Amino acid sequence: MASSRAAQRYAKALLDLAEERNNQEAINKDIRDIHKTLEASGELRSVLKSPVIDVNAKVNSLKAIFKSVSEDVKNLFSVLANNNRIAELNLVTKKYIELYDEKNNVKVALVTTAEALTPAIEAKLLAKVKSLTGSEVTIKNKIDESILGGFILRIGDQQYDASIQGKLNTLRTRFKNKAHV
Known part of the structure; x- marks a missing residue:
């Protein structure tokens, strides 16, 4: 919990600095790239957490x-290192993205989805979701083969289930309740 609060403070400080220096877009892009890299590389996260490797x-x-x-x-890298928080870089980038988006x-x-979205489908979905919500939207794709096909869309506390597994579950429930008779 304490590390989460610390990450929140570092992220907020960086966001304030970016606003003060009027380079929010550049820093946002940098932070998103770093976060994406850290999420994809377990080895890099392990290096940052290792007590054996020099800060x-x-x-x-x-x-x-x-x-x-x-x-x-x-400079954020150095500040985190000087305060023994470099292992929390992934959490700091995540909190920064959340604060920036909010x-x-x-x-x-x-x-x-059951498999990765193609760029064409992602673009169509993004356009549709933007028109429905009336605000800027970013898409985060999660792969879950258990849904078999289709997709599940979640924005905030709203969810639309267009997955094959969801449809099968609905049919199963209807048959159990004998709604087919």
Whole structure:
């Protein structure tokens, strides 16, 4: 819990700094790229959490991996390292994205599919969801083969289940309740 609050504070401080320096878009892009990389690389997350690896080596590695990010983001690496919080970089980036999206009224649509969305389908879905919600939307694709096909769309507390598994469950319930008679 304490680390979550600390991550929230670092994320808020970076968001405030980005706003103050009027480079929110650049920092947002950098943070999203870092978060995506950290989510995809368990090895990098392990390196950041390792007590055996020197903190300076961790910071230098991050700066080498993310050499194109802004100086403010590179400074975040150093600040986290100096405060023994470098292992929480993934959580800080996640909190930053949440704060940025909330501040800019960007909704996150979680789309669960049996396999990865193609760029064409993602673009169509994004356009449809934007028209339904009337606000900016980002799509996060979650793969769950157990839904068999179709998709489950969740935005906030609303959910639309168009999965084959959902339809089968509905039929199963109707047959149990003898709604077919």
